[in-house]
Amino acid sequence: MLVLDEDQSFSLQANVTSPGFQSVVLSGYITQRRADGVYAAPLIPQLFYGVDGKQLTAWRQYIPSAGTQTILSRVGGQPSVPREELWWRKISDFEEKVAAEEVVAPKQLEVPWLLPALIVASGMVLLYLGTRS
Numbered sequence: 352m353l354v355l356d357e358d359q360s361f362s363l364q365a366n367v368t369s370p371g372f373q374s375v376v377l378s379g380y381i382t383q384r385r386a387d388g389v390y391a392a393p394l395i396p397q398l399f400y401g402v403d404g405k406q407l408t409a410w411r412q413y414i415p416s417a418g419t420q421t422i423l424s425r426v427g428g429q430p431s432v433p434r435e436e437l438w439w440r441k442i443s444d445f446e447e448k449v450a451a452e453e454v455v456a457p458k459q460l461e462v463p464w465l466l467p468a469l470i471v472a473s474g475m476v477l478l479y480l481g482t483r484s
Contacts (some may be wrong), residue, residue: 353379353394353470358428361399362472366419366439374411375422377470381437391435397425398430406430 355361363375380391381398396407402414402422414422 352376354391355379355381355383355394355425356430357383359425360427361423361425363420363423367414367417367422369417370415371413372411373414373422376410377423383439384443386465388441391437391442392439395432395437397432397436399425400430405475 353361363377365375367373377394377399379394381394383392396410399407400423401407401412402410402420412422413419416453444461
């Protein structure tokens with residue numbers, strides 16, 4: 352599951368084996384820090400640019416050529432949608448979250464390349480399965 356901060360950049364590259372319509376659906380949340388806490392909303396296609404660089408309206412898009420390319424992206428919080436078009440839910444009080452992070456003992460091992468690698472692998476499997484049907 353992907354969790355993105357509202358201002359975080361993101362890109363998903365895939366090796367497309369043949370041109371055509373493909374659906375790559377991301378499962379996860381976008382988060383937003385507000386004065387009263389942290390909120391999350393499910394990811395929707397309108398939060399991403401497609402392979403053509405235009406804001407998506409659906410997870411399904413036409414990929415015109417084969418090869419390695421960026422099929423989903425988001426740069427510095429763009430594209431954005433109005434706050435009321437997302438299903439926000441408060442997930443924590445900001446002050447409590449900061450205090451909890453300070454209390455946690457030694458910093459956990461972070462593997463920054465693992466999540467992008469898993470997302471790319473998932474995308475490649477979806478693309479492969481989509482070309483077989």
